[in-house]
């Protein structure tokens with residue numbers, strides 16, 4: 159009986175790992191003269207979302223990225239991907255911008 163419980167526990171753990179890995183999504187965003195590309199994202203709720211920002215221009219002020227509601231602020235070095243894990247997102251909108259709130263983007267979770 160004890161072995162049955164251990165086997166079940168291991169099986170559920172494996173299932174959890176499988177579910178977690180399928181519900182994880184990384185989206186690449188380029189930072190160019192036009193701003194964020196793409197600037198509007200659509201994702202399904204209850205998935206773990208990461209955004210990988212790569213700044214490809216020196217001619218805009220978007221040298222850092224902020225997520226005001228999440229209190230995330232990160233430098234964006236030129237031509238280097240910076241990955242930001244937002245965790246599991248609920249339905250709604252998550253906005254992000256440059257440090258001065260001039261270049262904007264939004265994730266629509268729906």
Ligand SMILES: [Cu+2]
Pocket residue numbers: 219220256257258259260261
């Ligand atoms: Cu700016």
